[in-house]
Amino acid sequence: MSTPVTSNPAQEESTVDHSKIKVSPEEMEAYDQSGRKPVLLGFFIAVVWLLIGTVLGDLSSFKFDRPDLLTEQAYLTFGRIRPAHLNVMVYGWASTAMFSVSLWLMPRLCRTPLRWGNLAVIGILVWTVGLGVGIALLLAGHGDGLEWLELDRQWADPLLVIGAAMVGASVWKTLAARNVHHLYVSIWYVAASYPWFLIIFLAGNMPFYKGVESAAVNWFYAHNALGLWLTTINLGLIYYLLPKIIGRPIYSYWLSLVGFWGLALFYALNGMHHLIGGPLPSWMIATSITASIMMIVPVVAVGINQHMTVVGRFGAMRYSPALTLAVIAAMSYTAVSLQGILTALVSVNRITHFTHWTIAHSHLGLYMFVTLSLFGGMYYILPRVLKKEWPSRRLVRAHILLVGGGMVLYIVALGIGGVLQGLSLLAPGEGFEASVSSAKPWLLLRSVSAVIISAGHLVFAYHAYLLAFTSRNSLTRHPPFYELKPVLVKKRVP
Ligand code: HEM
Ligand code: HEM
Numbered sequence: 001m002s003t004p005v006t007s008n009p010a011q012e013e014s015t016v017d018h019s020k021i022k023v024s025p026e027e028m029e030a031y032d033q034s035g036r037k038p039v040l041l042g043f044f045i046a047v048v049w050l051l052i053g054t055v056l057g058d059l060s061s062f063k064f065d066r067p068d069l070l071t072e073q074a075y076l077t078f079g080r081i082r083p084a085h086l087n088v089m090v091y092g093w094a095s096t097a098m099f100s101v102s103l104w105l106m107p108r109l110c111r112t113p114l115r116w117g118n119l120a121v122i123g124i125l126v127w128t129v130g131l132g133v134g135i136a137l138l139l140a141g142h143g144d145g146l147e148w149l150e151l152d153r154q155w156a157d158p159l160l161v162i163g164a165a166m167v168g169a170s171v172w173k174t175l176a177a178r179n180v181h182h183l184y185v186s187i188w189y190v191a192a193s194y195p196w197f198l199i200i201f202l203a204g205n206m207p208f209y210k211g212v213e214s215a216a217v218n219w220f221y222a223h224n225a226l227g228l229w230l231t232t233i234n235l236g237l238i239y240y241l242l243p244k245i246i247g248r249p250i251y252s253y254w255l256s257l258v259g260f261w262g263l264a265l266f267y268a269l270n271g272m273h274h275l276i277g278g279p280l281p282s283w284m285i286a287t288s289i290t291a292s293i294m295m296i297v298p299v300v301a302v303g304i305n306q307h308m309t310v311v312g313r314f315g316a317m318r319y320s321p322a323l324t325l326a327v328i329a330a331m332s333y334t335a336v337s338l339q340g341i342l343t344a345l346v347s348v349n350r351i352t353h354f355t356h357w358t359i360a361h362s363h364l365g366l367y368m369f370v371t372l373s374l375f376g377g378m379y380y381i382l383p384r385v386l387k388k389e390w391p392s393r394r395l396v397r398a399h400i401l402l403v404g405g406g407m408v409l410y411i412v413a414l415g416i417g418g419v420l421q422g423l424s425l426l427a428p429g430e431g432f433e434a435s436v437s438s439a440k441p442w443l444l445l446r447s448v449s450a451v452i453i454s455a456g457h458l459v460f461a462y463h464a465y466l467l468a469f470t471s472r473n474s475l476t477r478h479p480p481f482y483e484l485k486p487v488l489v490k491k492r493v494p
Helices: 010-013 023-034 036-063 078-110 119-140 158-176 183-207 211-246 255-270 271-275 282-294 296-310 314-318 321-344 346-352 356-386 392-425 432-469 472-476
Strands: none
Touching: 023 036, 023 078, 023 356, 036 078, 036 119, 036 432, 078 119, 078 158, 078 183, 078 211, 119 158, 158 183, 183 211, 183 255, 183 356, 211 255, 211 271, 211 296, 211 321, 211 356, 211 392, 255 282, 255 296, 271 282, 282 296, 282 321, 296 314, 296 321, 314 321, 321 346, 321 392, 346 356, 346 392, 356 392, 356 432, 392 432
């Protein structure tokens, strides 16, 4: 009888040793099972939000091609649908899936069962209720009017803070109970993200900023939500998946240190590059541009470290969807950061600011890096928690091809359309209408890509449903993936 993929932790543990402590497969399974409830709950809620966010994203995109589409009801207008898309995707899909990733990673890396798991369950529920209330109010016309901070300050935000604090408490309690001396790099990223997120979210939502001060704090928050929350947990996940799946330790501990501390040091100073050309003191803008350029240090350190870990074994991607997605996500992190550094230069920002270029950059970061990393994490984590394998290799392929291909089309289309739009806006003889016309065909192409990506999301949701609800035996009889063992591990472990 063939061996299900999910029963391979013994092989994994014999090849990768993050903490110099050997762990039996039974022990590893116990760590995975200790967080079963919150991990599954978080992933389930995240997929529901992903589908809702997809409808909102599609609708926002179609409205660029047909501005008169669904405008009769106020809650369906662009001004409400677009921020709802942003908030659903960032706080509903990505953040909730990141809760699950954190709660699964910490027990494994700290070699101890998850602590305060029930608190984490309540935390995820409180967060979800807060977000639901916030989105409903946003669609009803009650938003705070600050990008990334639109959720209602009075009714939604307190629930988000309490929810994240509860999940964070479980993460930190598990860290405190660790049975390892050495803290693997993923632990630094995951554990640090919780206090960082709570501090910036509370700071961003304080009600007493006025005028330009409010804009500065707004972008301090939004940029750090990207860098010290969405980026960090996903870098932690990728740092775990790459060496684990290919069975070789991370290339350099020192580069990991440079990557982590470089990010912690420079990212927080980046925020004002969103307001280049705005009415802020020039030292603030200059500092943010300098810090953006300095980001080259951690970005290149992480890029080299992750590339050198995988180099020579890229062929292994054929056997593991989690590895494929983690590799694409890691490369996208380097790409989006280099694009971002370029965009922060005044000469480039003059052209690209207020154009679709920024939307291409956003989705290169939040989709090709963050979302693909989370899909990769789910491909790896769910079989281990549910103790059964994904049922269909074909559905996995279809999902990866649809979302990957669709998003490349999205980014290329808006990248080109954005530059044309920017050049047209700056051309002295051309009116505003000309800039709109120049971008139109590229926006239509984006809507085509939106349909392709949405099909990919439906495939993924259907496959996850099959995984969760199909009986275990019928799945494990024909395991679709052997991960990397047949090609990479010479000695077969019984
Ligand atoms: C089906 C996939 C998706 C489609 C069709 C889509 C579409 C869109 C559209 C049409 C906009 C408005 C653009 C504008 O105002 O010019 C937008 C903005 C945005 N989307 Fe998406 N999106 C998708 C997936 C995602 C995901 C998964 C995330 C996050 C994890 C995300 C995060 C954002 C953010 C943060 C913005 C605001 C960007 C900015 O202001 O620069 N999107 N999206
Ligand atoms: C070194 C790293 C990075 C730099 C220097 C950078 C730079 C920039 C700049 C200058 C803008 C503003 C563009 C404008 O409005 O004219 C921007 C926007 C944005 N960046 Fe980055 N970026 C970096 C990494 C990332 C990463 C890793 C992500 C995603 C995880 C990301 C996501 C975004 C998003 C979503 C926006 C749009 C925000 C909005 O308008 O709503 N960036 N970035």
